[in-house]
Amino acid sequence: MTDANLRSIPSGLSGIYAIYHDFDGEIDTAYVGRAKGTPGSCIKTRLQKHFSGKDKQRIGSVISNHQDEFFFSYEVIESYEKLKRIEKSEIFKILPAGNVQRNFKIEDLGIE
Numbered sequence: 001m002t003d004a005n006l007r008s009i010p011s012g013l014s015g016i017y018a019i020y021h022d023f024d025g026e027i028d029t030a031y032v033g034r035a036k037g038t039p040g041s042c043i044k045t046r047l048q049k050h051f052s053g054k055d056k057q058r059i060g061s062v063i064s065n066h067q068d069e070f071f072f073s074y075e076v077i078e079s080y081e082k083l084k085r086i087e088k089s090e091i092f093k094i095l096p097a098g099n100v101q102r103n104f105k106i107e108d109l110g111i112e
Helices: 003-007 045-050 055-060 080-096 097-101
Strands: 015-023 026-035 070-076
Touching: 003 026, 003 045, 015 080, 026 045, 026 080, 026 097, 045 070
Parallel strands: none
Antiparallel strands: 015 026, 015 070
């Protein structure tokens, strides 16, 4: 992941994003998050915070000193309610280490 990658994302987008780790040729989802699309919480800003700001701790040791081995993807979703449902569903399916480290509980998903 480079600053150029982050700068290439348009500002103001709402949606879901995932951060992936390339570990010896195996791709693993490290974190799944959502962004409201507001100035402080658009996809671009959220990803920047994860890699350089206070939110870096939210992913914890999953990122640590290996930023160059991470990459991301995102999907623009306008409806915040739909966004929350998709994020929960993806976390439930994948159980990314960064989400699990945050004491994320499957019961919190509200999915039967």
